[in-house]
Amino acid sequence: MRSPAASGAVFPTAILMALLFTGCGPQAGPTTTSSPSPTVTSATGTTTAMPTATASPSATASPSPSAPASAAWTSFTTADGQLTFDYPAAWSVKDPAGELPxxxxxxxxxxxxxxKPLATLRTNMAVGSTCMDRYPYSVLDSEELPQLVQGEGTPRFMYETRGNSATPGPADTPAAAYGITSVPAPTGDSASCIFHFFNWPPTAAMFGAFFNPENNVTPGASSLPILEQAKKYMETDEYQDIRRMITSLRPA
Structure with missing residues (x-):
């Protein structure tokens, strides 16, 4: 999740949530357990109350708890009418006055x-150069998303880190991120910068964020190094909701 303009470009977390131009770098779907609620339409998109679901993930690294934290969920459709995702009803979605970027x-x-911003969805992204630097990495969670396939390759939800206690990750980007990527999963003992973009007409799209302790609160972990905080974040209800939200992304 790093800028494609140059391997040394700086992209603060707040900017990532809106822009995130590039970087380097399977599980069961939810089961409906309750009844849907009414529909509300606004200039920012269509919000429709959705049933509660229980996901049963089988992560490639550290399996996540199976039950989502939030009981009430709704859905949001982008102003261009192309994509829909589900999210906890207590959260908010900002779509600038329903206007296209x-x-x-x-x-x-x-x-x-x-x-606190937890994830950004953006389409029609410009994806360019490649990050050549390599770092130790961990894939903390992963799930294939066949509903987003465009051409070759299946996009995946990924929660991953760069660096470890002996070798820091990239100096100009946070060390952990969650999102959707079409890039092949890293192999071997090192990986390039985190790259969370997936193929979506007319170019590419993103839906995710860097892990940021100021936004992604992990109770009782503030004294730990950021990579340890990122790992413990998986144990939180908020992470489970973020995971379910991002993996629910689908064509409208």
Missing amino acids: EGGGAFAEVTNEAG
């Missing part, structure tokens, strides 16, 4: 009850 495509930022 310059150049077309869609933009939506998801925030929690406290107004």
